[in-house]
Amino acid sequence: MTGLASSIERRNGVSLWRQIADRILQAIANGDFAENAALPPEVALAERYGVNRHTVRSAIAALVQEGVLKAEQGRGTFVLSRKRLSYPIGARTRFSTGLQGQTSERHIALLSSSTEPAGRRIAEALGIAKGAAVIRLETRGEADGHAVSRATTWFDAKRFAGIEAAMAETGSITASLKRFGINDYLRQSTVLSARHADADDLAALDLQPGAIVLVTVAVNVTLDGQPIQFAESRFPAERVELRLLAGD
Amino acid sequence: MTGLASSIERRNGVSLWRQIADRILQAIANGDFAENAALPPEVALAERYGVNRHTVRSAIAALVQEGVLKAEQGRGTFVLSRKRLSYPIGARTRFSTGLQGQTSERHIALLSSSTEPAGRRIAEALGIAKGAAVIRLETRGEADGHAVSRATTWFDAKRFAGIEAAMAETGSITASLKRFGINDYLRQSTVLSARHADADDLAALDLQPGAIVLVTVAVNVTLDGQPIQFAESRFPAERVELRLLAGD
DNA sequence: TATAGTTGTCTATATCAATAGACAAATTTA
DNA sequence: TAAATTTGTCTATTGATATAGACAACTATA
Numbered sequence: 001m002t003g004l005a006s007s008i009e010r011r012n013g014v015s016l017w018r019q020i021a022d023r024i025l026q027a028i029a030n031g032d033f034a035e036n037a038a039l040p041p042e043v044a045l046a047e048r049y050g051v052n053r054h055t056v057r058s059a060i061a062a063l064v065q066e067g068v069l070k071a072e073q074g075r076g077t078f079v080l081s082r083k084r085l086s087y088p089i090g091a092r093t094r095f096s097t098g099l100q101g102q103t104s105e106r107h108i109a110l111l112s113s114s115t116e117p118a119g120r121r122i123a124e125a126l127g128i129a130k131g132a133a134v135i136r137l138e139t140r141g142e143a144d145g146h147a148v149s150r151a152t153t154w155f156d157a158k159r160f161a162g163i164e165a166a167m168a169e170t171g172s173i174t175a176s177l178k179r180f181g182i183n184d185y186l187r188q189s190t191v192l193s194a195r196h197a198d199a200d201d202l203a204a205l206d207l208q209p210g211a212i213v214l215v216t217v218a219v220n221v222t223l224d225g226q227p228i229q230f231a232e233s234r235f236p237a238e239r240v241e242l243r244l245l246a247g248d
Numbered sequence: 249m250t251g252l253a254s255s256i257e258r259r260n261g262v263s264l265w266r267q268i269a270d271r272i273l274q275a276i277a278n279g280d281f282a283e284n285a286a287l288p289p290e291v292a293l294a295e296r297y298g299v300n301r302h303t304v305r306s307a308i309a310a311l312v313q314e315g316v317l318k319a320e321q322g323r324g325t326f327v328l329s330r331k332r333l334s335y336p337i338g339a340r341t342r343f344s345t346g347l348q349g350q351t352s353e354r355h356i357a358l359l360s361s362s363t364e365p366a367g368r369r370i371a372e373a374l375g376i377a378k379g380a381a382v383i384r385l386e387t388r389g390e391a392d393g394h395a396v397s398r399a400t401t402w403f404d405a406k407r408f409a410g411i412e413a414a415m416a417e418t419g420s421i422t423a424s425l426k427r428f429g430i431n432d433y434l435r436q437s438t439v440l441s442a443r444h445a446d447a448d449d450l451a452a453l454d455l456q457p458g459a460i461v462l463v464t465v466a467v468n469v470t471l472d473g474q475p476i477q478f479a480e481s482r483f484p485a486e487r488v489e490l491r492l493l494a495g496d
Numbered sequence: 497t498a499t500a501g502t503t504g505t506c507t508a509t510a511t512c513a514a515t516a517g518a519c520a521a522a523t524t525t526a
Numbered sequence: 527t528a529a530a531t532t533t534g535t536c537t538a539t540t541g542a543t544a545t546a547g548a549c550a551a552c553t554a555t556a
Contacts, residue, residue, distance in 0.1 A: 013265060041501075052544060054544070075552080076501095076503080191492070193462070194460050299515085302515070320522085321523075322533060323522080
């Protein structure tokens with residue numbers, strides 16, 4: 001970013017070491033440090049952020065724990081990892097095709113599935129009666145062995161009975177929908193927000209508590225406008241950015 | 249959300265009261281509590297979140313400070329404010345037209361402006377030489393007297409000399425561009441991320457430290473594809489959600 | 497081989513965050 | 527009016543957070 005070094009805030013409910021860890025993460029994602037480059041020494045960071053050296057050490061310790069940094073006594077502290085993935089969002093957003101060229105391996109893992117009555121919001125989105133049975137899938141998107149998304153998806157249970165088996169087998173929503181005669185579909189609407197990751201996201205996305213997730217709530221429809229899928233996806237903001245596509 | 253009550257995490261750098269305040273904010277934005285409705289009593293909230301009543305009180309105190317809640321001794325604690333604004337993003341995103349029907353008054357305030365040499369990222373986006381002069385505008389979007397966005401915008405200084413005066417006068421990017429012969433323009437690309445608000449955002453958006461901002465980085469182009477504007481906008485996640493438009 | 501620079505460990509202290517319990521003050525309800 | 531409910535205030539205790547200083551351990555370099 002072009003921005004100035006934003007200052008660190010005290011007694012606001014977020015500890016200084018967490019704020020500094022966030023800032024370092026952001027700087028890395030931002031490309032301020034080259035891959036494998038050394039971070040400034042602890043005393044320099046402490047001065048830059050206006051805190052004690054030990055506070056900087058707490059931040060670094062957290063990032064070492066997360067696998068982002070590696071500290072070597074006598075040498076310095078080094079950046080292990082890369083920039084953020086750029087995840088495209090558009091009318092034809094697909095998980096597997098979206099990350100082409102950025103990662104070599106990607107698939108969706110089915111964590112669990114269940115059938116439940118539709119709440120108001122889901123019933124409206126899918127155009128079915130409130131209380132009608134829907135299938136809920138809990139999934140995790142993975143790229144190169146790293147978790148990059150965590151989603152909850154609902155389908156009309158009557159129309160898509162058995163889709164959980166198809167998902168488990170194929171690891172792909174697109175492929176699963178093909179089995180139900182749907183060869184193409186569009187993203188009708190997307191609503192975007194952000195929040196702190198909850199316990200479930202933390203575990204599934206391998207995040208440290210306090211991390212931020214981008215949240216998309218989307219409805220997919222067939223080419224003639226019939227809603228087929230309602231999904232809420234969470235992306236770790238420190239590893240993923242969303243790139244909005246114009247036309248598509 | 250349909251989700252289960254996600255649990256509260258301890259000793260992670262984010263204090264319990266801040267986490268609970270975030271959860272309450274989210275619940276309000278989510279429509280779980282009607283406007284002017286009473287929150288559950290402190291003891292009930294404490295039990296729900298598995299913390300001490302005093303911890304809940306700290307969270308409530310922060311939200312009272314932020315103007316979201318109002319506590320009345322003997323009666324209860326009440327929700328003052330509304331759901332999130334839904335801010336549309338699409339090829340023809342405009343600030344003033346986007347929020348129509350949700351707010352009655354809206355405009356963009358020019359906070360400051362300057363001329364500076366273009367950095368690499370901005371030069372590339374605007375299709376000019378690195379180091380060429382660009383005009384930078386710092387602006388705040390306001391709706392009904394509330395700050396809903398904070399943006400930094402760059403224009404080619406050669407082509408748009410004096411645009412800061414036009415912005416100050418009209419309070420509108422669209423109107424200002426008209427003076428330079430641009431009657432229509434499109435959003436070419438948008439990249440989306442989220443982070444903790446920095447000191448500048450906190451002040452401009454009237455947020456409490458620790459708040460989350462949604463960040464969009466966008467390039468606007470003329471109808472024939474010529475880049476005219478590069479902008480980074482920050483939206484307070486607790487007050488704004490972004491609604492992605494399909495066609496448009 | 498010194499020397500400077502860097503990370504690692506230890507002790508000590510002050511403040512913040514969270515829990516616990518008791519009771520006061522205000523409001524609503526029976 | 528009395529009782530129940532709810533927020534407000536106070537004291538006390540524990541653990542996490544942050545600061546401060548000193549020195550050890552390790553690495554690179556002059």
